[in-house]
Amino acid sequence: MNAQTQRTAVVTGAGSPRGIGLATARRYAQEGWAVVLTDLNQAGVTQSGDVLKNDYDVPVLALACDVADPDSVRAVVEAVAASDLPPVGAVANVAGIPSPSSFLDMSLDEWNRVIAVNLTGSFLVAQAFVPQMIEAGYGRVVNMSSVTAQHGGGVFSKTGYAAAKAGVIGLTKGMARELAQYGITVNAIAPGVVDTDIRVGSDEDNEKKLSAAVPLGRQCRPDEIAALYVWLSSEDAGYITGTTQSINGGTYVC
Numbered sequence: 437m438n439a440q441t442q443r444t445a446v447v448t449g450a451g452s453p454r455g456i457g458l459a460t461a462r463r464y465a466q467e468g469w470a471v472v473l474t475d476l477n478q479a480g481v482t483q484s485g486d487v488l489k490n491d492y493d494v495p496v497l498a499l500a501c502d503v504a505d506p507d508s509v510r511a512v513v514e515a516v517a518a519s520d521l522p523p524v525g526a527v528a529n530v531a532g533i534p535s536p537s538s539f540l541d542m543s544l545d546e547w548n549r550v551i552a553v554n555l556t557g558s559f560l561v562a563q564a565f566v567p568q569m570i571e572a573g574y575g576r577v578v579n580m581s582s583v584t585a586q587h588g589g590g591v592f593s594k595t596g597y598a599a600a601k602a603g604v605i606g607l608t609k610g611m612a613r614e615l616a617q618y619g620i621t622v623n624a625i626a627p628g629v630v631d632t633d634i635r636v637g638s639d640e641d642n643e644k645k646l647s648a649a650v651p652l653g654r655q656c657r658p659d660e661i662a663a664l665y666v667w668l669s670s671e672d673a674g675y676i677t678g679t680t681q682s683i684n685g686g687t688y689v690c
């Protein structure tokens with residue numbers, strides 16, 4: 437174990453090889469955190485775990501988990517408790533799904549799933565680990581919102597996604613107020629367009645158009661989001677709570 441490894445970060449949605457979750461887990465490991473990677477995609481998260489174990493001298497645990505399923509989240513908590521990892525000091529809620537359907541076309545099933553994964557999943561995972569943070573005397577929760585929440589729909593995902601990601605901002609503010617008494621901070625990140633595989637079916641032409649529409653002229657890299665997650669989890673960021681950190685290349689300036 438790396439001599440500096442004193443805390444564990446739990447990262448959801450870490451099973452996509454080009455995704456924000458794996459980039460975030462990698463950055464925690466680079467900075468000496470032990471890491472628990474979780475994802476709905478069992479093969480993907482196992483592969484991500486193997487990559488980190490190979491590249492970094494920190495403890496790594498890779499577990500399948502559906503963040504929208506309380507039993508699945510409970511199983512992760514039990515596996516972490518049964519491990520010899522250091523105390524959980526950070527939860528990085530990254531798992532999420534898009535929702536390209538327009539308001540009039542959206543089925544109730546799609547609505548429920550988008551809310552369940554993006555919003556309820558963040559609630560369940562944070563609620564499962566915060567008691568340990570209170571006990572250990574250190575805690576950071578970083579949730580994933582989106583610029584879509586700020587301007588009400590985007591180029592790819594629409595109203596259902598905007599509602600779920602706006603819910604994440606409310607969840608973040610409420611948790612920040614309630615958990616401040618324990619010294620636990622809670623913040624959200626609201627990215628613009630990030631270069632990952634989330635936009636299933638988007639072709640090269642569309643991706644070029646998305647990049648051109650960003651004032652900085654390019655999409656965000658996953659490692660840029662990862663750096664923000666890890667910094668918000670640091671001791672240096674201990675006086676920042678209840679905020680939504682925009683990282684969008686100037687797409688939405690408020």
Ligand SMILES: NC(=O)c1ccc[n+]([C@@H]2O[C@H](COP(=O)([O-])OP(=O)(O)OC[C@H]3O[C@@H](n4cnc5c(N)ncnc54)[C@H](O)[C@@H]3O)[C@@H](O)[C@H]2O)c1
Binds near residue numbers: 502503533633
């Ligand atoms: N890429 C973007 O442009 C962008 C912009 C703003 C916000 N976001 C948000 O960032 C997060 C990461 O997205 P990404 O771009 O890396 O996408 P991605 O599709 O590469 O990664 C998302 C990961 O979440 C996992 N996942 C899906 N449902 C899950 C569930 N129920 N339980 C656990 N894991 C589940 C997927 O298997 C996948 O590995 C998402 O919350 C997304 O909404 C992305």
